[in-house]
Amino acid sequence: MADTTKHLLIVEDEAALREVVAERLADQGYDVVQAANGEEAIDRLAEFAFDIVVTDLRLPGIDGGKVLEAAVTRYPDIIGIVVTGYGTVKDAVAAIKRGATDFVTKPFQFDELLHVLDSALEQRRLKSENAYLRSQLERRYSFEGIVGRSRPMRDLFQLLETVSVTNSTILVSGETGTGKELVARAIHHNSPRRGNQFVAINCSAIPETLLEAELFGHVRGAFTGAVGNRVGRFEQAHKGTLLLDEVGTMSGPLQMKLLRTLQEREVERVGDSRTIKVDVRVIAATNSDLTKLVAAGKFREDLYYRLNVIPVRLPPLRDRREDIPLLVQHFLDRFCRELGPPRPTMTVSQQAMRRLMAYEWPGNVRQLENALERAVALSAGRTQIELADLPPELQELSDAPSSGVFSLPEDGIDFHEYVGNVERELIRQSLERTSGNKGRAAQLLNLKRTTLVEKLKRMTKN
Ligand SMILES: Nc1ncnc2c1ncn2[C@@H]1O[C@H](COP(=O)(O)OP(=O)(O)OP(=O)(O)O)[C@@H](O)[C@H]1O
Numbered sequence: 001m002a003d004t005t006k007h008l009l010i011v012e013d014e015a016a017l018r019e020v021v022a023e024r025l026a027d028q029g030y031d032v033v034q035a036a037n038g039e040e041a042i043d044r045l046a047e048f049a050f051d052i053v054v055t056d057l058r059l060p061g062i063d064g065g066k067v068l069e070a071a072v073t074r075y076p077d078i079i080g081i082v083v084t085g086y087g088t089v090k091d092a093v094a095a096i097k098r099g100a101t102d103f104v105t106k107p108f109q110f111d112e113l114l115h116v117l118d119s120a121l122e123q124r125r126l127k128s129e130n131a132y133l134r135s136q137l138e139r140r141y142s143f144e145g146i147v148g149r150s151r152p153m154r155d156l157f158q159l160l161e162t163v164s165v166t167n168s169t170i171l172v173s174g175e176t177g178t179g180k181e182l183v184a185r186a187i188h189h190n191s192p193r194r195g196n197q198f199v200a201i202n203c204s205a206i207p208e209t210l211l212e213a214e215l216f217g218h219v220r221g222a223f224t225g226a227v228g229n230r231v232g233r234f235e236q237a238h239k240g241t242l243l244l245d246e247v248g249t250m251s252g253p254l255q256m257k258l259l260r261t262l263q264e265r266e267v268e269r270v271g272d273s274r275t276i277k278v279d280v281r282v283i284a285a286t287n288s289d290l291t292k293l294v295a296a297g298k299f300r301e302d303l304y305y306r307l308n309v310i311p312v313r314l315p316p317l318r319d320r321r322e323d324i325p326l327l328v329q330h331f332l333d334r335f336c337r338e339l340g341p342p343r344p345t346m347t348v349s350q351q352a353m354r355r356l357m358a359y360e361w362p363g364n365v366r367q368l369e370n371a372l373e374r375a376v377a378l379s380a381g382r383t384q385i386e387l388a389d390l391p392p393e394l395q396e397l398s399d400a401p402s403s404g405v406f407s408l409p410e411d412g413i414d415f416h417e418y419v420g421n422v423e424r425e426l427i428r429q430s431l432e433r434t435s436g437n438k439g440r441a442a443q444l445l446n447l448k449r450t451t452l453v454e455k456l457k458r459m460t461k462n
């Protein structure tokens, strides 16, 4: 059974007071240890992780502030209550700044202390419950750092779970920034190959002439500039995983050589006719539609089938807007931890969240990640991200959803404000399209002309 007894350390130099309080706390079910001065308190704290420390601020020798500091440094979750003499509330406030949870002033009623203790314990319980709920949420809606709760993402997690343990070749496709590389790494880390190398090569970033040697290695003198022998990426990834990024950009001859390598499971270094056996799991990634390239004769059909054993499609972010609040939370957690001094995770105003959910995100999750990093940096000292912290392209948006797709944000919305915005936007667009002809605008919206005129009147009044 969990130990629910609260362990409390009381630090007070007035023996009579200390003993009375200790006894009454024990009556209330606390397990109490007493310390008569700061030195003794610090010794006790070194030996045992108390739930609560109640300390007088004025102590001979090491004072209560120091005791508190020692307690909080050692146990960041400890509840520290300081007891101050009359007229030293200023000191109590200073102690709170140093990590105390609350204070009572002397002389105090015992009930007052009990009340302070109760509410501090309740606060701590809520705090750990929140942290727990959040970590559960993260675990439920993520796979190896890939966050998402939409149907396609949950299906993806399941697929990844199954295919990670196999050796099948995987073709990951999706627009830029949808997480293709993240998925490839997740597969590797979840596979029996995790102890060996994950090697990534971006086929579009390396000049055609160098790509072959980069992939397969070369021997000395194989071509001008090939001064030594060189191990290729395939060999580097032996027993591990190789990500061939932007595989659609490979030239015909290289596609041929890649196909042979995948079939034979061996490589030939450039300039050498000997073959080297390799055991590599290949993941290919592309942001173009390979079937179109195949149809256009730009990509070998046989290689396509060889790579596309297991297709993994990452939908663009605008098609899974319900993932946005979760991703926002995920990135805020990270940036608040990483950028500048660590701080509690920030929240996002509802207005800002509406924009985040209405935007099209052509750069997908990467663009969202960058927008939030910028917002956290701009929001110095505040606890909430506001609309003004978002990039200009989001500020120019109207609050209406830009496509028909809309999913309710985690924390809900202001219904009337939202619907009002949609209404205004539709009316504005219908008038724009009909060059201000109210009759035709009303037709476009399937409204009576009089209804449209009514609404327009109300709009201009507000
Ligand atoms: N579902 C997700 N959960 C958490 N982070 C994500 C998710 N999807 C993408 N990211 C983050 O977004 C950024 C872009 O992801 P990644 O580099 O994997 O995209 P990509 O599809 O390979 O893009 P490109 O085609 O431009 O190379 C990374 O920082 C990644 O960690």
Ligand SMILES: [Mg+2]
Pocket (backbone or CB within 6 Å): 180, 181, 245
């Ligand atoms: Mg990538």
